[in-house]
Amino acid sequence: MTLTGTHTGAQLIWECLTREGVTTVFGYPGGAILPAYDAMVGFDIRHVLVRHEQSAVHMADGYARASGRVGVVVATSGPGATNLVTGLATAMMDSTPLVAITGQVGSGVLGTDAFQEVDITGITLPVTKHNYLVTRASDIVPALREAFAVAKSGRPGPVLVDITKDAQQGRADLDWEAAQPIRHLRHLPPPLDPTALDRALELIRHAKRPLILAGHGIQLSGARAEVLTLAERADIPFALTLLGLGAVPATHPLSLGMMGMHGEAWVNKAIQEADLLLALGMRFDDRVTGKLKEYALHAKKIHIDIDASELGKNVPVDVAIAGDLRSTLQALLPGVPVADRSAWLGKIREWRGDSAVRDIKNLPDDGHLYAAHVMHDLWRLTDGQAVVATDVGQHQMWEAQYYHHDAERSLITSGGAGTMGFALPAGIGAKIARPEAEVWVVAGDGGFQMTFAELMTAVQEGVKVNIAVINNGFLGMVRQWQAMFYEGRYAATPILSPDFVKLAEAFGIHGQRVDTRAALAEAVAAARAAAGTALIEFRVEQEDSVYPMVPAGAALHEMIRRPSASVIAETGSDPV
Amino acid sequence: MPHVLVVYTDDEPGVLTRVASLFRRRGFNIHSLTVGPTERPRQSRMTIVVDAEETTVRLAVEHLRKQVNVLEVQQLGDRPKVVRDLALIRVAAGLDVRSEILQLAQVFRANVVDIAGDSLAIECSGGPDKIDALVDALRPYGILELGRTGAVAMARGPRASPEARPDRVSEPASNQAMSV
Numbered sequence A: 001m002t003l004t005g006t007h008t009g010a011q012l013i014w015e016c017l018t019r020e021g022v023t024t025v026f027g028y029p030g031g032a033i034l035p036a037y038d039a040m041v042g043f044d045i046r047h048v049l050v051r052h053e054q055s056a057v058h059m060a061d062g063y064a065r066a067s068g069r070v071g072v073v074v075a076t077s078g079p080g081a082t083n084l085v086t087g088l089a090t091a092m093m094d095s096t097p098l099v100a101i102t103g104q105v106g107s108g109v110l111g112t113d114a115f116q117e118v119d120i121t122g123i124t125l126p127v128t129k130h131n132y133l134v135t136r137a138s139d140i141v142p143a144l145r146e147a148f149a150v151a152k153s154g155r156p157g158p159v160l161v162d163i164t165k166d167a168q169q170g171r172a173d174l175d176w177e178a179a180q181p182i183r184h185l186r187h188l189p190p191p192l193d194p195t196a197l198d199r200a201l202e203l204i205r206h207a208k209r210p211l212i213l214a215g216h217g218i219q220l221s222g223a224r225a226e227v228l229t230l231a232e233r234a235d236i237p238f239a240l241t242l243l244g245l246g247a248v249p250a251t252h253p254l255s256l257g258m259m260g261m262h263g264e265a266w267v268n269k270a271i272q273e274a275d276l277l278l279a280l281g282m283r284f285d286d287r288v289t290g291k292l293k294e295y296a297l298h299a300k301k302i303h304i305d306i307d308a309s310e311l312g313k314n315v316p317v318d319v320a321i322a323g324d325l326r327s328t329l330q331a332l333l334p335g336v337p338v339a340d341r342s343a344w345l346g347k348i349r350e351w352r353g354d355s356a357v358r359d360i361k362n363l364p365d366d367g368h369l370y371a372a373h374v375m376h377d378l379w380r381l382t383d384g385q386a387v388v389a390t391d392v393g394q395h396q397m398w399e400a401q402y403y404h405h406d407a408e409r410s411l412i413t414s415g416g417a418g419t420m421g422f423a424l425p426a427g428i429g430a431k432i433a434r435p436e437a438e439v440w441v442v443a444g445d446g447g448f449q450m451t452f453a454e455l456m457t458a459v460q461e462g463v464k465v466n467i468a469v470i471n472n473g474f475l476g477m478v479r480q481w482q483a484m485f486y487e488g489r490y491a492a493t494p495i496l497s498p499d500f501v502k503l504a505e506a507f508g509i510h511g512q513r514v515d516t517r518a519a520l521a522e523a524v525a526a527a528r529a530a531a532g533t534a535l536i537e538f539r540v541e542q543e544d545s546v547y548p549m550v551p552a553g554a555a556l557h558e559m560i561r562r563p564s565a566s567v568i569a570e571t572g573s574d575p576v
Numbered sequence B: 001m002p003h004v005l006v007v008y009t010d011d012e013p014g015v016l017t018r019v020a021s022l023f024r025r026r027g028f029n030i031h032s033l034t035v036g037p038t039e040r041p042r043q044s045r046m047t048i049v050v051d052a053e054e055t056t057v058r059l060a061v062e063h064l065r066k067q068v069n070v071l072e073v074q075q076l077g078d079r080p081k082v083v084r085d086l087a088l089i090r091v092a093a094g095l096d097v098r099s100e101i102l103q104l105a106q107v108f109r110a111n112v113v114d115i116a117g118d119s120l121a122i123e124c125s126g127g128p129d130k131i132d133a134l135v136d137a138l139r140p141y142g143i144l145e146l147g148r149t150g151a152v153a154m155a156r157g158p159r160a161s162p163e164a165r166p167d168r169v170s171e172p173a174s175n176q177a178m179s180v
């Protein structure tokens, strides 16, 4: 439908979404958004009915991360709107472009504590890039158009548009051109400073032990090719942040793997020994740096990020460039000379060798199922081609360590916020965005129980995701901290689960339980072959820990390493 | 060390909350914040004095620049500038000291704006230091009420036009008036 002339605000919402290219929204109806829902039926937009509004945001988030498009959420006022908050905070931390539309009570009763009135623009102010309270039909299109522009531009993020019921019911002309957004252009990064580029080139030329820190910004900016050219031409290895996984291929010869708290020991050592760090689209999060005072003390630092407020925030840098990564690298590359840094690469290879003996992958199959084995085998069995949505906890870190992501937008995980309950809805959103992709949801027994009601959403929508529930009977990551730093007092971390196979049955999906490594491949094959969503419960070693680990607040080189393999084989559990 | 920022924003409800919320959340300490209309229609101008290190102030400026409602941020820094504060001071002024106080006010080029039975209200504008000095001088007589606006600041010399600033786009040609 294409509208001309005068329309209701409710129609204008959908007309605007259609013109913005939106094909799918994730939502949940209610009184204050009812006029919008009523008008929806006339438009060619798929509505995915979730089971909780938080999941609608995670789905839109997964949809956006998997595809690069803007995710759209619709919810009602009051509790519908407040249920969005965790999802918005998650998207904000990880720079996901979203537009959330909420219904609001009539403008005449705003501020009177009317039924289902909450000040959602006030509540979401710190967890959105921007938000709007729209009280007139004529303001809907300008606000929505600007919301899309703001969500996508610069460092992306979520935007909320709160629309009163009377604005939805009121009438206005559609004047698309007059609603052209411009205010987001106020905040374009400054033009490239050639002297900064020269200084960066100078540092690169003189570096003996340079290292690229590859972040999420590479995917957001579409700078994969430029980063690889830089790395290959100047022979610079790269380490990845959690959200950077997949931005550049894990199996590339110059790829070292993940850095930070649960990064590989040789990666963190390389950071501490480097004489130049090139931070590309990352923000020196505390999980990545460890103790700041002892972070990469020998290294000069070049930091390129689109968000100027990230430059020099945590780590003082020698060259700071606020700008789009792709175009910045394009300007930089002509000056980057071919180099050979085999001495430095050899050194890192040496450090890497030492880690192999501690690698859980090398453990003999002692009858215990280790989550790391599950991830490793899953990677093998899916040829590393799956899109994986992970939850938060130990399984998330094992996935990051053992599922080697080569493709962009193939790992969808809550990094900055660490939001449990994210994986299933985000995975469903990813599958809806990319129906041709094989999507795996990897969740812990704890996090899965936060949002598993969305299984029914998957069923109702005919969405196939494959789910691996990593059941260790614990809120494992917290248990690990209790084991390491709280003398083993497991306060509130043992957690019971329902019978996941029966649960699957109740939802009408394929379900299976696996407790040995030998049974894994067959179960994975069956799940993949199932027509609809399929769930495998992996009963894994209960008290295993993620290694290596930089304790919070410790320096990067002060890592706790996995005790050597023989110790584990003997005790069959984790001798922390 | 106090830093003076001048911030042009859209004149819309909620903008002050956004700016205040940003400073609160990031832990930037606001010394004073004033806001009022400007030479441009539908825009407000804030003068914000923050007490912070140089790096912190730079980050605060970058955060302000990310706000959709913010058009322009000037960090006055060491630039020559005019900073003015307005104070209304009600001071106890019995007949015995009244002429003394009037003399004091004169020295500070302050005006008496109200006379009550045994007190005077004095209005004084000037740099924050001058007002501090007046307040100190009046304190022995007994200050009954003190109100200050907080600083309003302007750089000396020609107006740095937003167009001349390479890092910001100029004022938009047509600004949507939205009831947001």
Ligand SMILES: Cc1ncc(C[n+]2csc(CCOP(=O)(O)OP(=O)(O)O)c2C)c(N)n1
Pocket: A391, A392, A393, A394, A395, A396, A418, A419, A420, A421, A443, A444, A445, A446, A447, A448, A470, A472, A474, A475, A476, A477, A478
């Ligand atoms: C919503 C939310 N609540 C609490 C936490 C704190 N937290 C981080 S990891 C974790 C344990 C997760 O347990 P589980 O889902 O079983 O995964 P596991 O670590 O066992 O793999 C908890 C409680 C969180 N990240 N998110």
Ligand SMILES: [Mg+2]
Pocket: A444, A445, A446, A470, A471, A472, A473, A474, A475, A476
């Ligand atoms: Mg668990």
